[in-house]
Amino acid sequence: MLIRFKGAHIVDPGNINEQKDLLVKDGLVHALLDPGAADPEPGIDTVDVTGMLLVPGLIDLHVHLREPGHEYKETIQTGLMAAAKGGFTAVCPMPNTSPVNDNAQVTRFILDRAKAAGLSRVYPVGAITLGLKGETLAEYGEMKQAGMVAITDDGRPVENARVMRRAMEYATGLGLPVMSHSEDLSLARDGAMNEGSFATRIGIKGIPNAAESIMVMREIAIAELTHARVHIAHVSCEESVDAIRHGKQRGVQVTCETAPHYFTLTDKAVGDYDTHAKMNPPLRSEADRLAVIKGLQDGTIDCIATDHAPHSPLEKAVEFDQAAFGIIGLETSLVLSLKLVQDELLSMETLVEKMSRNPARFLGLDNRLIPGNPADITVIDPDRVHVIDPETFVSKSRNTPFAGIEVKGEVLLTMVEGRIIYQREI
Amino acid sequence: MRFEHKDILDMESLSVQDITMILDTAEGMKEISKRPVKKVPTLRGKTIVLLFQEPSTRTKSSFDIAAKRLSADSISLSKSTSSIVKGETLIDTARNLEAMNPDIIVLRHPSSGAPHLIAKHVNASVINAGDGIHAHPSQTLLDLMSVREKKGELQGLNISIVGDISHSRVARSNITGFTKMGANVTISAPATMIPRGIEALGCKVAPDMDSCIENADVIIMLRIQKERQENILFPTEREYAALFGLNAQRLKLAKPDVIVMHPGPLNRGVEISNQVADGRNSVILDQVTNGVAVRMALFYLVAGGSRNADTI
């Protein structure tokens, strides 16, 4: 089966940034044709995507699909539907499910469910320690054989530095990167939003920037000691960006991600105790928001992930300090990130690096749009203006602070290995 | 002028005119408490629910007496006596209450913002009787009333607040309330008890207690919560009393006619010495009396008092 995407502007960093036609055959990128070139062979289905952007499929390194254990919030099936609709051809589910993904059986279960869904690719991330308890290392070797690609205790830090050291050493021996949920719990304790004048005003206990940056600095120091590859998850504040920048300059193998809410919103979004603006790490100050954007611009921040964290209204329609942390993001990530391009803060090429190329590198994948590579692509309608409406979400959950916001740009089509897994109804 | 607020949630949402109206109304209410028969029929037939999800005998009694003096039917619900059982959310509770058709709900709750959440789900007026570490507007209004009573006006006064600002809803509401009424507010505490960005509420932070109370017209001492000691806020009560306790010696730094206030209950010998607590500058008991009057005024006003005939 042959498909020709006709008329798109292809943005594939370091490879193509111009108008080309893309030919897909048998699940692979088959050829790139100049606009107007004749079909090289008969029997080609043409998809007219004139005026659209075509990019290598987006990859989200940080999602919570909630299955097994919390299927009332999300299932692998619904999470992957949301991923496809958001333009993601691959996602990395975090291990804090119930049971925890700290053994090969759970890893296999996740991959089986993902296969049954037949949507975006799934690269499971396993636990650093059994039960996320921070004590005993999980069996990374067997989990890797089952398909696990990295380790993290996300949702919790590894509190004991010696355990983290051993985890990094052991993972390095297996070629696995370590993702860090950087949070000093003794500093973050009881906090429900960013520490600062707004939290003081509304009487919510704060989480200081140092609760994050102190742990970022520790992880960099341990990575330096062990020569491990460490990836800092959901970077939210200026001090963390600085620490990572210095770590990179010293040659430490540190990468990191931020999420769209950290460069889009500040702690003021909490407003009148809106629990949809409650997440961990919390939304920070304007200075932090600008530092995150700076980090994206100068390459300190490698990736944009979502930290897609579905919660039902049971967890959110309560007192602010009692509410669960987390927001969903798969269906809003691209459009919120496109705003950086529209505001001329990032080039489209750099954005594709953050949302596709660098995450692929992290996973050891070659996702360039060159003949022979899998046809994982995302087609974006860059001009469509619309209002974010959670009622249209395919995720099981609705916990987003972005409802009602007008945005420009939308995913038109998502393809994994030559199969269209999402196409916007026109 | 009419009082247009359905709810009393914090001091921020009240204007200078609103506050003045509440204080004026409270002065009228205070007179009722001095009568031999301390009861008027103003709110007869109205139902007031006192929902206290955190223990506070003093505040609850004050609201209860205020309701009874206006002839309202008041019922008390607390965690143990109501259907507020584990698993029921605050919104469930609100809906259940709403089904009883109360006119006013007085809520004390350990979570900041809980009254805001309830107010969105009920038709009844909600009065915040203290939420988390956020706000305690009726306390602030009674403090404003006490100061206005003693000093004649609020504009230009120097107000000093000393104690655990971080964990105090009284401090937050008082800073907002007094600055809104034109007073200058200065706070002082060990640095562990000064929350970040508190200046944004309009107060100054003094480097030590002596400079905080220098030339004060009013000193408001806050209660030190001994149970917070696990948070390592200060080394010992002894040292706290020495650095941040109000004693007769220190009181001399303030204006001669300074008044001393405290929301109670007092830790005598810690934040305030016996001599000062019971001394001639203390208005601590007047605060309690004014508390009933202010709460009567709030009930009257949110129940539509200013829109009805004067039936006091």
Ligand SMILES: [Zn+2]
């Ligand atoms: Zn995390």
